[in-house]
Amino acid sequence: MNSICFFKDEIIDQAEIIFNDKKRLGHLHTHLKSKVSDTLTITILDQGIYKAEITKLEEFNCTLKILDQIKNESPWFHLLIGLSRPQTIKKVLEHSTTLGAASFNLFKAQLSEKSYAQSKIYEDSSYQTFLIDGLAQSKVYSHLPEFSLSKYLNLEKYKSHKNKFFLSLNTVNTFKELELSELQNPLLAIGPERGWTKKEESLLLEAGFSPIKISQSVLRVEHAVYTSVGQLEMLRL
Template identity: 30%
Template sequence: MNLITFTSEDLIAPDTLVLRDRRLQHLLTVNRPEIGSLLKVGELGGMIGQGEIIALSPEQATLRIRLDTPPPPKREMVLVLALPRPKMLKRILQMVVTLGVTELVLINSFRVEKSFWQSPWLSEAAIAEQLRLGLEQAGDTVAPRVTLAPRFKPFVEDDLPALMQGRQGWVAHPAKQANGPQEGSAETRRLSPSTKPTLLAIGPEGGFIAYEIEKLQAAGLICCDLGPRILRVETAVAVALGQLLP
């Protein structure tokens, strides 16, 4: 935990923070602070600063806080991601926070199993928990917006054009696989660092089908190739976002 995040519910006074949950256990077992120790704190959705421990026990930690620094800036990056397996989704949610994505849209695809959409990990509380863990790792307080689009065609036709306004759009889609041409093969380009507002679409395991690629291209997305190796979704997300970072 590189940042202790909190909300107004954790405050007993405007400048006094009390921790009693997993954050306290992390402090006691990992940080092992003493009275007077200074720790980095940040209000969710707000400013970052320091907290001085003024009382400490196995039951709670009390910190006097001072917030004076804005959260780290983000680039305008929208990630459109075919809904991955629930266990993988947890890791990806934290990853997109640490890489500074501003918006995540989870969409349906032909190769996405229907059961994934019934996963408890898609609940608002479960998503918020993983985003918060990502914020604590990244030292940030502002989580990306997360939306669900369980119907592919309405999303591409109705919602994607608005998301593409003022953005450069990419869809990760290899030109070839080890056993021959990729379904719906199209001319691809390599990603390169950019400071422009960007939208990146990444498909499910096995990739988008030809129909989906055609619809995404019609919306203005350019096919990009992440290299000759076949990547898992979470690896593709990390590689693609890493290549786009300036």
């Protein structure tokens, strides 16, 4: 991890953090070989990114003094994804958060397996672990993405969203043909492992989503996410 993440309620008097969990301590001891007075980068979730000084470091606990705040970026894209295998979704949640995802909206698509919605990653907000790991990797974003899980494709909630796209092999349109203003705050709809049905593509078109082709190949769900986000980020820079 490039930044160690903390929740706001772990801060003492807005200046100090004390923690004792194995994961974060293990990173300091094993990977960073940290010692007292070392400076490191920390992310306070939904608040910002900071430099912090280690004022106390023992085998089972650590104390940090929060120093200067570092400039961070605002998340910039939204994902609407058909439920896929839990291992796939884990990767999508973590790595898309690293890339700047503002929200994840998962739904059971017509070709999604029914069992996918019963995965343990959706119990007790377990999915949040992958979002936090994504922020720890990024060292740029600090806001936890919003998350929702639906039993069906509900497009009514996206009626007012301006720039919305769905990935499709049944088009020749690409992101590079769009104006920069059309790429701001994008919502990307990506089908499950077995893809969209014709009915779903028709519903997306009716709801104002534009079809986009990102590759000649049929991509895995996670690769489709990273490829499309990478193309968008390149065009936005």
